[in-house]
Amino acid sequence: MNPPPSRPPRKTTLHCSECAHESPADGDWIVYERSDATSYGCPDCGTEIARQRRFDRPPIAAAADAWTATWTHGCTGLVRLWRSLLV
Numbered sequence: 001m002n003p004p005p006s007r008p009p010r011k012t013t014l015h016c017s018e019c020a021h022e023s024p025a026d027g028d029w030i031v032y033e034r035s036d037a038t039s040y041g042c043p044d045c046g047t048e049i050a051r052q053r054r055f056d057r058p059p060i061a062a063a064a065d066a067w068t069a070t071w072t073h074g075c076t077g078l079v080r081l082w083r084s085l086l087v
Contacts, residue, residue, distance in 0.1 A: 016042040016049050035065035 012025045021044045023029060029049070030041040039051040 014040065014049055016045065016047055018042065018047040019045040021045070 013022055014025055014027075014029060015022045019042060021042050025040075028043050030043055030046075032039045032041060035054075037051050037053050039048050041048050
């Protein structure tokens with residue numbers, strides 16, 4: 001029987017192309033959870049370095065969330081315009 005390895009295998013290391021920051025995939029990266037994807041950002045410069053599509057939600061739910069966010073953003077802009085015209 002072989003003895004167990006002295007240390008665990010090395011995990012995947014991610015690298016930022018902008019500032020050369022590197023850390024394991026489960027290291028100090030900023031994680032953004034979105035309705036359709038999870039993205040990882042550099043803690044030093046904020047650059048998005050990776051994005052993984054989420055498969056735990058049906059595409060229609062992600063599309064509905066995106067449509068709602070766009071609609072809300074558009075309505076907010078129209079309200080601001082309307083208020084500026086009243087002044």
